Amino acid sequence: MRPRIWALLAGLFLASPAGAGQEGRAAPPERRLSLRECIHLALNNGLGVEISRYQPWIDDEAIQAAFGAFDHIIYADGSGNRSHLAAASLLAGAPEVDDKTALLRTGIRRTLPMGAQVDLSFSVQRDKTNSSFATLNPTWQESVGLSVLVPVLKGAGDAANLTPILLARNSRRISVEQFEKSLADAVYAVQEAYWSLVSTLEEKRFRDQALDVARKLLEDNKRRFARGVLAKVDVTQADAGVASQIEGILTAENAVQDAMDRLKRLIDPALLREETAILPVDAPPDPRESVDERSAIERGLREAMEKRPEYRAIFVQIDSLDRTIEKARNDALPRITAIASGSYTGIEDGFAGAASELGSAGTYVWSVGLSLEIALENRAASGAVRRGELERRRLLLQRRDLEDQVLVEVRESVREIKTTEKRIEATRRAAVLAREQFEGEEGRRDQGLRTTFHVLDARSKLTEALMNEVRARVDHAMAWARHRRATGMLLAYHGILVESNLVPRHPAR
Numbered sequence: 001m002r003p004r005i006w007a008l009l010a011g012l013f014l015a016s017p018a019g020a021g022q023e024g025r026a027a028p029p030e031r032r033l034s035l036r037e038c039i040h041l042a043l044n045n046g047l048g049v050e051i052s053r054y055q056p057w058i059d060d061e062a063i064q065a066a067f068g069a070f071d072h073i074i075y076a077d078g079s080g081n082r083s084h085l086a087a088a089s090l091l092a093g094a095p096e097v098d099d100k101t102a103l104l105r106t107g108i109r110r111t112l113p114m115g116a117q118v119d120l121s122f123s124v125q126r127d128k129t130n131s132s133f134a135t136l137n138p139t140w141q142e143s144v145g146l147s148v149l150v151p152v153l154k155g156a157g158d159a160a161n162l163t164p165i166l167l168a169r170n171s172r173r174i175s176v177e178q179f180e181k182s183l184a185d186a187v188y189a190v191q192e193a194y195w196s197l198v199s200t201l202e203e204k205r206f207r208d209q210a211l212d213v214a215r216k217l218l219e220d221n222k223r224r225f226a227r228g229v230l231a232k233v234d235v236t237q238a239d240a241g242v243a244s245q246i247e248g249i250l251t252a253e254n255a256v257q258d259a260m261d262r263l264k265r266l267i268d269p270a271l272l273r274e275e276t277a278i279l280p281v282d283a284p285p286d287p288r289e290s291v292d293e294r295s296a297i298e299r300g301l302r303e304a305m306e307k308r309p310e311y312r313a314i315f316v317q318i319d320s321l322d323r324t325i326e327k328a329r330n331d332a333l334p335r336i337t338a339i340a341s342g343s344y345t346g347i348e349d350g351f352a353g354a355a356s357e358l359g360s361a362g363t364y365v366w367s368v369g370l371s372l373e374i375a376l377e378n379r380a381a382s383g384a385v386r387r388g389e390l391e392r393r394r395l396l397l398q399r400r401d402l403e404d405q406v407l408v409e410v411r412e413s414v415r416e417i418k419t420t421e422k423r424i425e426a427t428r429r430a431a432v433l434a435r436e437q438f439e440g441e442e443g444r445r446d447q448g449l450r451t452t453f454h455v456l457d458a459r460s461k462l463t464e465a466l467m468n469e470v471r472a473r474v475d476h477a478m479a480w481a482r483h484r485r486a487t488g489m490l491l492a493y494h495g496i497l498v499e500s501n502l503v504p505r506h507p508a509r
Contacts, residue, residue, distance in 0.1 A: 029275070033278060035280070038194050042189075043183065048182065055179065056179060059175050072110045074106075074108050083098070085097050100129070105122070115151045118148050121343075124354075127139040140350055140351050142358045144344050145342065148340050154335040155337075178313065188481055190266050192478060198474060200255040203467050203470070214244075217238045217452060287421045293414050300486065304406045318395055322392070328385040332385060335373040337371045343366075346358030346363065347363070417479045420479050423476075428469055430469075431466050434458070437462070
């Protein structure tokens with residue numbers, strides 16, 4: 001069967017199998033669609049595709065959240081207190097010491113990507129007392145200080161501080177790969193539904209043709225029987241042939257409706273609520289040049305290892321585990337922190353005077369230190385390291401298993417392509433021979449050498465041969481679709497490019 005436009009299927013599909021009960025019913029509207037148009041509709045209307053599109057966008061926000069560990073933090077606090085105590089010493093300066101203190105402190109701090117924490121602060125403190133020994137009363141103390149905490153082992157370096165950001169980025173890369181796989185699955189499902197509809201429509205068309213033959217044969221037999229040149233049994237056989245073809249058409253029409261609903265659901269669920277008849281305009285393509293099995297498998301494996309999204313995603317997962325293990329090993333180290341701080345201070349009996357002395361930078365305080373923390377059991381960190389190593393081993397086994405699965409899928413698809421090539425040739429030849437046999441049986445019947453049974457049987461075999469050819473051609477088209485999906489080339493074949501900058505197209509309601 002040569003490729004052709006299937007527009008004439010509309011009339012054949014909408015015709016009544018028995019020609020009764022449909023005269024007053026209006027024909028449903030038709031919508032002719034090519035395979036490419038169906039794929040375009042599915043990618044724009046499919047809810048599954050749109051749901052998958054959200055995940056990279058969600059992961060973008062997770063990346064931004066991971067950067068929050070390095071945000072600048074502005075802080076401020078204040079306090080005030082008063083104490084009135086009996087003097088415990090003659091040096092207290094009063095029988096009862098009354099002290100009032102007010103403190104206001106503000107500053108900004110941030111954790112740097114290397115792990116160091118920097119804190120720049122400014123504070124003002126006012127003290128007032130009734131002690132006669134107070135040199136400045138009230139006392140204003142203003143200071144500007146800088147403190148730095150630098151981790152030396154645990155918490156130091158990129159592995160300890162940048163891993164959450166890198167893991168969030170890898171998670172987004174994986175979600176893009178998963179989105180690409182969902183697209184490929186959607187495109188494959190549309191192709192499967194489209195060619196299934198083509199096959200069922202063709203089967204109905206062949207059965208319609210067989211019904212026309214059976215009806216003509218019945219009318220001819222009735223006329224011959226009326227003239228007394230044909231036995232009653234021939235009329236009965238022709239009548240039974242008509243009934244048999246009507247039964248087949250009813251079954252074929254049901255299959256057409258089922259296939260059409262499956263395609264509607266994929267390309268636009270809104271079409272399920274309409275009476276629109278979807279009519280495919282593409283025919284299964286003729287086989288191209290014969291495929292060389294060995295070279296096709298070798299090329300397919302190379303393409304699959306480069307293009308299969310789930311295979312690429314495994315390498316991203318391995319990278320994430322490597323970074324997780326590296327961070328866990330850092331967490332297992334002792335915590336050694338170098339501490340350095342310094343501040344300029346101004347002290348006077350007024351706010352302005354303290355500020356002036358602070359500006360002169362004549363009074364300062366600085367300190368350095370080192371702190372050490374060692375977890376004796378260290379079970380959390382050591383357990384995280386072992387768990388990460390085990391998960392990495394499991395992931396490597398999953399990668400090997402996926403490689404074997406890809407090899408099987410590529411080989412099966414190539415073999416199926418080769419088989420369907422031969423099936424098309426064989427079924428095409430069988431259809432030609434079945435048509436010759438049917439035409440021969442018709443001629444011999446006209447000469448009185450064959451009965452009605454022989455003609456109906458030959459027509460039944462011709463119908464089956466024609467349907468076998470269509471099935472072989474559809475199976476060949478699907479074999480190529482499976483091969484392209486197995487090699488990761490299905491989207492590229494249909495001109496579909498997945499961009500990494502994915503955002504949802506429709507706001508949530």
